[in-house]
Amino acid sequence: MSDDTKTPKSGTPKEQTAAEKVHEQVVAHETGRDATEPAVPRSNQIIKEIFGGSAAISVLAVFLALVFGGILIVLTDEAVAQASVYFFSRPGDTLVAMWDAVAGAYSALFRGSVFNYLRVDDLAVAIRPLTETLANATPLIAAGLGVALAFRVGLFNIGGRGQMLIAAAAAGYVGAYIPMPPVIHLLVALIIGLIGGALWGGLVGLLKARTGAHEVIVTIMLNYIAFYLVSFLLRTPGALQAPGQNNPKSGPILETAQFPPLLGDAYNLNLGFILVIVSTIYVWYLLNRSALGFRFRAVGENPHAARVAGIKVERVYVQVMLIAGALVGLAGVYQVLGNFTGGFASGLDASIGFDAITVALLGRSKPWGVFFAGILFGALKAGSYTMQASEGIPVDIVLVVQSFIVLFIAAPPLVRSIFRLPTPDPLFQWRTPKFARTAEVTK
């Protein structure tokens, strides 16, 4: 799975026929580009395309995914099934049942994620869903930033789960078992957790830089290694397991290390959300205003060009994975110090590591894009519980809607063809010149 076609493989020098050389010179002349330079790796091109998509595509993708979710709800709804038995005698009933199913589901989603209009009498209760959305969005944004940052350098960070687990285990150990004075305790636990995530992520960068191991494979495998490692620690007395317990579960996090709530104890929203806003600003600053971020983007655009410009690409891989690991680690720390404060088990990542990939893609790997994508998915998550409680629709529907969103976002041509949108030029430009000219030359 190496990225570039034109790198010669093991020891066989690239042989060119005279015709090929002429061809390349012609292409170089016509495209104003040196044809002998290595091609831009595919993953880098993909990322460029994802950025290139317009906001309209994002909105349409979300809309399409909700339509698909609606179809799924209709298909499995019992009232619809009952009405459809006599569809040909009274088709109206089926349509009404369909409408009821979908409207019921999506209004429950709204009630659970934005504003509970059934309880307008009590504002404190009515606005609770919104705070739930933000609380659910907190780890998604943090992990999404980590994935997005790696994307910008051309790396797929599928290792969110592992980085979260390691960060959570590190922060959880400090938070639950090492008593410290207030404030300091929280800071130390947070920092230790971030370091844990950073090291687990940095390992991927190091392996990629040193051995060329593909980060997708390494991160997938590290996810499982982290899972079993943390599972082991959670059932080992003296490590993470709560003293005097048999369950593979940690002790409760000490009061001094918990994220303090922002709006009082009635709401789940806590300091984590502020940290996530700070992280978003930091990533924005890093990418757009710092020298390091410039190097990141340069490598992301074209590692070969970056190398020629004197950027140490290998070092960038390690640096970006360290930071990405710390960002994803923040999600893990939040889960432990802010969410499961009564003690955590090995399922603490709650598939956020994977959701983060969808968040990063929907946010087009831009810091604020990720922020709002995270809030959208946080809303879906928060609303799904209400949907399950009031309409009996399993929370898994969110996974389906999420994956549809990403599929549509990742394939702009598909969305365009569904809605018959015009094809913008820039997206196809990197293909068209080659089309025409090669044909001429080979003749």
Added chain:
Amino acid sequence: MSVVTTTRESGSGLAPAAMVVRSWKAPIAFAIFTVIGVVLFIALARGGETTYRLSNDTDAIILPSIVLPADATGIVTVVLMAIIAVYAFMLVRGGTKVPLWLTTIFALMFLLGFLTWAAAGSTVPLVGLLAGALTVSTPLIFGSLGGVISERVGVVNIAIEGQLLAGAFVAAMVATFTGSAIAGLLAAMVAGAAVSAVLAAFAIKYLVDQVIVGVVLNVLVIGLTSFLYSTVMTADPELFNKPERFERIAIPLLSDIPVLGPILFNQTIIVYLMFALVPTVWFALFKTRWGLRLRSVGEHPKAADTVGINVRATRFWNVLLAGLIVGGGGAFFTLAAIGSFTKEMTNGAGFIALAAVIFGQWNPIRATLAALLFGFATNLQSTLSIVGSPVPSEFMLMLPYLVTIFAVAGLVGFSRPPAASGRPYIKS
């Protein structure tokens, strides 16, 4: 253990591979394992005896159990391992490669020492251990065969997990509807192919990155199956989730062979299908025109296109074929091993299969062996946790993933994927 180490993508980007004539990997690995052996089997000796039970009471030919004294066995195996390690050092110094049979003997020695040590004071049901390993391995082998075909033709298949899960789900449903396990198996294959079709359509037609599609497909299949499981299946399990299962078919005579007979020849039809599939895929890949075309498309699509092979079509149909195979493997969960569908029941098997593809160097036979090894490690873990082993089970479960990281990092063996794997082909 290979001799060549290539530096892919690292270095200056135009790195011609560094050729190393002598590989010290094997002797060094041997030495490390010998030291581990010394520590575990001798320094941490547990005393007592280990009993290996070779037959079940119902077998036609009953072999007596073998009883080994744990400490003595540990010492003997360590000494033998040390001798092999020294011999390997001498071989490499003399410029010879360490032969595979030596590695095999070493591995068996270590395994014997380890098993005897870990199970000291109790009984190891050898037949049960191996039969269980085959059960765990079967879906892995189907998954890795599909993975090999798909990657050989140039499409990275991260969605093996999704294909297995889809196969398991649809098999359970259809087999319950129709009351026929065969119908369930066929439907599972179609389901696997359907997941493949989405992968192929997005990867080949819409040029979406294959890793992204694969990851998303896994999430999509988990979401869909869990959703339908919670809504439809749990509402009426009798109607939707009580599949007709495959019966075990004992092959006359062969199934009476001691130890191996009941393991290999008293199995369901899916396992026999797998026995046939592994050599078939190998033969087809390396000895037929179809295989040559497939591999050429995965290695150098432009060259394949030049000689008139339709790259996109070849990719599309072969990715579909891979899905058929993996989907069939998914049916093993619901129609043979467990008997009903549960949420996320594949539990990472697809990723172990992916690991087997890589560790097996994109070769069907080696990938099968890797899958068997991983299956054995997984099952050994559950057997040892029953007899009360001192090794934490999590570390055994970690093994396949750890080994894969070593493999892709070039520390163990040699990993070079098909050159064009993961890259869409844009006809120019």
